[in-house]
Amino acid sequence: QKEVEQNSGPLSVPEGAIASLNCTYSDRVSQSFFWYRQYSGKSPELIMSIYSNGDKEDGRFTAQLNKASQYVSLLIRDSQPSDSATYLCAVRGDKIIFGKGTRLHILP
Amino acid sequence: DGGITQSPKYLFRKEGQNVTLSCEQNLNHDAMYWYRQDPGQGLRLIYYSQIVNDFQKGDIAEGYSVSREKKESFPLTVTSAQKNPTAFYLCASSPGRINYGYTFGSGTRLTVV
Secondary structure, eight states, X not given: OOOEEOOOOOEEEETTSOEEEXXXXXXXXXXXXXXXXXXXXXXXXXXXXXXXXXXXEETTEEEEEETTTTEEEEXXXXXXXXXXXXXXXXXXXXXXXXXXXXXXXXXX | OOOEEEEOSEEEEOTTOOEEEEEEEOSOOXXXXXEEEETTTEEXXXXXXXXXXXXXXXXXXXXXXEOOSBTTBOXXXXXXXXXXXXXXXXXXXXXXXXXXXXXXXXXXXXXXX
């Protein structure tokens, strides 16, 4: 059974600090990795994609991928209250497998 | 603007009734998906279709049916055989190529009364 594991949280981070969200996956042949943000009562929104080992930066967001360790993470710099949401990690082999998400709470 | 439209946003169903949730996309995506989300359960795949006139069962297909007669449309019917249908239903689409994530519709919240 292919799995994507995330800590459910909640993860509480002070405003302005760095939020670090982590995800591990079981399928070694996974090729594409995604982070989605989901606000309460809303649908998931794709915020980052990463395909090769290393870091990928987009504004305040940085995705990090380590295929040898089967580990992908998302860093959010200068956290804002509007970043408070559930973050879903998704891993794609033949189809996408979603983690259950980590609830992030930014403390004003 | 391109996107995925789900309707209705809220739906109430009496026990024993079938109900159909609409999903339409104008992104020219080949693949479409239906997920169910319950509190604390994450996203669970119901059905998916990678091409017109073809679809496959996901992890929790029992009590659901779909059709894919047009590339743009992938309706989901929740039948009376689904024992616990109250949930948030999400439709998604993708170009089908490996490096693309899914684009989600805004969802339909179904409540059985």
